[in-house]
Amino acid sequence: xxxxxxxxILEHYREPHNxxxxxxxxxxxxxSNPTCGDELSMTLQLDADGSHVADVAFDGRGCAxxxxxxxxxxxxLRGMTLDELRAxxxxxxxxxxGVPIGPARLKCALLSWKVLQGAVRGDRTxxxxxxxxxx
Amino acid sequence: MALRHADPTSPPRALDGxxxxxxxxxxxxxxxSGKRLAFLDSAASSLKPRSVIEAIGDTYGxxxxxxHRGIYELSEDATHRYEGARRKVARFIGAxxxxxxxxxxxxxxxxxxxxxSWGRANLGPGDVLLSTEMEHHANLVPWQxxxxxxxxxxxxxxxxxxxxxxxxDLRARLARGPKLLAVAHVSNALGTINPVxxxxxxxxxxxxxxxxxxxxxxxxxxxxxxxxxxxxxxxxGHKMLGPSGIGALWAxxxxxxxxxxxxTGGSMISRVTLEATEWNETPWKFEAGTPAIAEAxxxxxxxxYLEALGMDxxxxxxxxxFVEAWAALAGIPGLRRLGPDDxxxxxxxxxxxxxxxxxxxxxxxxxxxxxxxxxxxxCAQPLMIRYDLPATTRAxxxxxxxxxxxxRLVAAVHATRRLFxxx
Numbered sequence: 248x249x250x251x252x253x254x255x256i257l258e259h260y261r262e263p264h265n266x267x268x269x270x271x272x273x274x275x276x277x278x279s280n281p282t283c284g285d286e287l288s289m290t291l292q293l294d295a296d297g298s299h300v301a302d303v304a305f306d307g308r309g310c311a312x313x314x315x316x317x318x319x320x321x322x323x324l325r326g327m328t329l330d331e332l333r334a335x336x337x338x339x340x341x342x343x344x345g346v347p348i349g350p351a352r353l354k355c356a357l358l359s360w361k362v363l364q365g366a367v368r369g370d371r372t373x374x375x376x377x378x379x380x381x382x
Numbered sequence: 383m384a385l386r387h388a389d390p391t392s393p394p395r396a397l398d399g400x401x402x403x404x405x406x407x408x409x410x411x412x413x414x415s416g417k418r419l420a421f422l423d424s425a426a427s428s429l430k431p432r433s434v435i436e437a438i439g440d441t442y443g444x445x446x447x448x449x450h451r452g453i454y455e456l457s458e459d460a461t462h463r464y465e466g467a468r469r470k471v472a473r474f475i476g477a478x479x480x481x482x483x484x485x486x487x488x489x490x491x492x493x494x495x496x497x498x499s500w501g502r503a504n505l506g507p508g509d510v511l512l513s514t515e516m517e518h519h520a521n522l523v524p525w526q527x528x529x530x531x532x533x534x535x536x537x538x539x540x541x542x543x544x545x546x547x548x549x550x551d552l553r554a555r556l557a558r559g560p561k562l563l564a565v566a567h568v569s570n571a572l573g574t575i576n577p578v579x580x581x582x583x584x585x586x587x588x589x590x591x592x593x594x595x596x597x598x599x600x601x602x603x604x605x606x607x608x609x610x611x612x613x614x615x616x617x618x619g620h621k622m623l624g625p626s627g628i629g630a631l632w633a634x635x636x637x638x639x640x641x642x643x644x645x646t647g648g649s650m651i652s653r654v655t656l657e658a659t660e661w662n663e664t665p666w667k668f669e670a671g672t673p674a675i676a677e678a679x680x681x682x683x684x685x686x687y688l689e690a691l692g693m694d695x696x697x698x699x700x701x702x703x704f705v706e707a708w709a710a711l712a713g714i715p716g717l718r719r720l721g722p723d724d725x726x727x728x729x730x731x732x733x734x735x736x737x738x739x740x741x742x743x744x745x746x747x748x749x750x751x752x753x754x755x756x757x758x759x760x761c762a763q764p765l766m767i768r769y770d771l772p773a774t775t776r777a778x779x780x781x782x783x784x785x786x787x788x789x790r791l792v793a794a795v796h797a798t799r800r801l802f803x804x805x
Contacts, residue, residue, distance in 0.1 A: 251746065252801055283742055283773045284759045284766065308772055310740035311802075355742060 251346050252311065259315035264322050267304045273297070276366035277307070280354050285309035287317060289362045291324075300324045300332070305362070310355050312348070317359035319343050324363070332367045335360065337375040353378040397691060397699040399784030405431040405687075406782055417752035420790040425570050425598060425731050425778035426756050427620045430684075434623055437683035441676040448672055450649060464675050467682030468665075471630050474685045475596075475615065476606030482638065484631040484665040485673055489597035490520040492616035492631035493564070495668060496593055497524035499641040500614075505561060507533030512560040512590065514539040514547055515768050516569045519761040521595040521616075525564055539565075541768065545572040545721040552581065556588035563590045567599035571760035571776065572721035573704075573731030575599070582611040591637075597621055597629075602700055602729055602780070604693040607632055619677065623781075624684035628677035631668070638664040645670040696781055700730030703779045707732055707788045714795055716803075720774060730779035733760070736795065739802045741775040747798040748775075753790050 269290040277288035287307035294301045303324045305317040320340055324332065340360045341348055348356045357378050364372035403409045406429045413419050421429060447457040449464045465480075472480040486492045505511070511525050515538050529536040537560070540551040547565075556563070563585045568575050582592045593614040599605055600615075601622035607615055614633045620626040633641075643650055643661055647670040653660040661667045688696065705725050711717055716737030722728045736744055745757035756776045759766045766773065777791050 252743070257802070282758055283740075284763055285740075285772055308740075310742035312743070349746075352742070352746065 251348075251352075253346055256311055256315045256344065256346060259318040260311040263305075263314055263318040265304050265318065266306065268306050269302055269304045274366040274369075276362050276369075278358065278362045278365055278371060280309070280313065280358050282354055283310070285313060285355075285358070287313065287358050287362050289317075289321070289359070289366050291366055298328055300327050305359060309358070312344075312352055312355040313358045316340065316344060316356045317362075320359045320363065329367055332363060335363070337378075350377075395692070395695055396702075397695050397781055399699070399703075399782050400786065402691075403782045405433070407432055407435070409782070413752045415750055415752035417790075420751075420753040420783075420787045422777040422779065422783065422787060422791060423754045423756050424601075424621070424780035424783075425776065427626065428601065428623050428780055429782060430625070431623055431687050433687055434625065434680050434683045438625060438676045438680040441679045445679075446676065449675055450666070460675055463679050463682075464673065467678040470682040470685045471617075472632075474605075474689065475600060475617070475632055476608050477632055478608065479635060481664050482632050482635050484633075484638070484668040485678055486629050486631055486668075487627055487674070488618040488620065488629035489595060489616040490618075490629075492614075492629055493521055493593065493595065494524045495631055495644045496614050496616075496633070497528045499644045499668075500637065501525075501528040501562075502532065503640075503642055505529075505532040505534045509534040510558050510560040511536045512539065512555055512563045513537075514565050515541045516545065516547070516572060516574065516765050517564070517566055517762065518570050518595065518597070519763070520597070521564050521566060521593075522764070534561075538764075541765075544723065545569065545574045546727065547574075547576055547581070549577075549581075549584075553584060556584055556590060559588065560590045562593055564593045564595070566595040566597075567605070568596075568602065568729045568731070569721070569762075569765075570598045570731065571762040571765050571774070572733055573729045573778075574721050575603075575727050575729050577727075578610045578612065586611065598729065598731070601688075603697040613637060619681040619684065622681075622684055623687055624681035625674075625677045628674045628681045630681075635664065638668070641668075643667050643670070647671050649673075691781060699781060700779045701725050703783055703785070703788055704728060704730050704732065706785060707777065707779075707791060710788060710792045711795065714792075714799070716799070717795065720769065731776060732778070733774040733776045735771060735774050736798060739798055741773040743802070744775045744795075744798050747801060748794045751790065751794040751797055753794045755791075 269292050272290035273293045274291040279286045289305045292302040303321045337357050337360050408429050445459050447460045449461040468483050469480045472483045511534050540548040585592045591613040594612040596615045597618045600617040617630050619628040650662050650667050650670040651659050652662050718735050720733040741757035748755050758773050
């Protein structure tokens, strides 16, 4: 337990990075976790030639795992290309949390990844298969 | 069985939850916390006593064949047991006749059956359907669909800030002449016990039928359909110590007789030609295909178990646990309890939110303490919107719980607060 809610996670939950809405923005998407109804949105600004992420923010309310995951993920995105965003592996998102995520909480941990993929693709993205089993 | 309620005329005997746990094999299973399982999620689905598990195995092992078909001993035996379970359900809910009990998969299917069969035959454009803001999606979505397909309008009775139906709003909406009121007996998300007999009297005076979602009441308190006066009642076996995959719709005989079938196919017919079909009699007209035979027998065994305890005793037991937990949680800073204060209006379900901690996180910390609770919207998203909450944590009691479980619940709340709000 103390494993899952390590200080690192709780710090991101209490004081999330990149929280809010960018206005104007080039990309925007919102999606929800059907298990709890939590909604998360993301806005991204691209650089002048539209190839790299200039800035990113997320908004919404949720559990410590989903909020920390969004905070940690958005920290990584500035300077990345759209292709690089598309290529982000959900396993990597879990790995960056640095705590073991049980099957019942996979959707909490991967909601930010799902919203990011939705923003880049302009359409709702399916959950990774491993998150579907117990969602 | 640890306790029997021998004389139905004597006051209910107190249940000993700890002793009853010996009847439930799942408590032999170690938890990852290393602590005894404190199971506080019976409102989602109850645990199963050995007698129910054995009844299912015994049916498949020694009494199984298809029902209503075979002209041989084994099929007669299976049919006898299946129909015997129907009689147990009828008696348990005070039905006038076993013919008024239709086996379905669960309360959800029972409500869908009414919406499809009664609803499509009786509703049209301009008609009004009435439900409430506290319903489970199972008693909401089928009526939404029915309204969309028939052109009827669906209205909702408002609820008060403490989670009770607003009876003035109910009266005002009944004045618009709805054809049906669909309402829960006990709210799965709040624990509110609705005054069904009074509501039904008002509805009938206004000419509306009443469909009661009794999924959360039949397992936990004495329910008598004739005393309540309702017209339809839906229940799920899995919430009342029985297996999943079996539930029942009860309705007054004349309503069932007049209703067209829901699913069609084998077993629900009396005569079929290539051109036309005559329906079987009530209730088999509504039971197309091979039913859940062993599950029905298992539900019968669950009813035997509950009747031996006595439903008055079950209700008194849960009321006691509710009073104790409600008071203990009241003193915790940042904890907000939902639903009525009055234990006569509140079943063994406590929904709460803890400041600054999401219910999913609460449930995960609880799990580490060996305390199983539900976190989420409880399939009642409109209710969450009403209270502007994303979700709640819900603890619910049943016969195998006791004061120690209340203590475990309170200790788990404190553990959660220590983790998220370190001093």
